[in-house]
Amino acid sequence: ILNVEQSPQSLHVQEGDSTNFTCSFPSSNFYALHWYRWETAKSPEALFVMTLNGDEKKKGRISATLNTKEGYSYLYIKGSQPEDSATYLCAFFNQAGTALIFGKGTTLSVSS
């Protein structure tokens, strides 16, 4: 069974703080790693899809890195804002798979 682990499970930061989360996944047969942002009462929205070792992607204040050899990805948020409060999901797609395998998510709360 493929396992995707995310840490921390939750965290609370102050407005302006920078933060980062970790996603660990199986390093064998890697195909793609997805990050999603899931706000309360809404549906998950794709942030990044990463496929190459060493990939770095950025969208505004949010960026992500990928290490496929050791099986981890980091999501960074620079200068957190209250509107960044959400659950951040990572999901792994392997070469033989037919579905994304999701982690349990990291829930971020940003106080003003």
Add this chain to the structure above:
Amino acid sequence: EAQVTQNPRYLITVTGKKLTVTCSQNMNHEYMSWYRQDPGLGLRQIYYSMNVEVTDKGDVPEGYKVSRKEKRNFPLILESPSPNQTSLYFCASSLWGGEQNGYTFGSGTRLTVV
């Protein structure tokens, strides 16, 4: 607007009463999938479909059925719902399942079985 439409958003039903949750996408996506979300667990795949008339089980298919008679629709059927199927359900679609554009999710259906 490109979207995945799920209905209903909320549903309370009784044990054993058959129900269908509809899912429709307007993006001409080949791949569609159903997930359920439960507290403390990640999104878990129920069924998926790579194309019309092609469906297969995900990780937690027991108690569910699906059909894919046309590309845009992928309904989830609970023939005899039980309380352990109380959950938040999401339908998702993508161009072919493994490409680099990410999945598009519907707005979710919160189902309660009493």
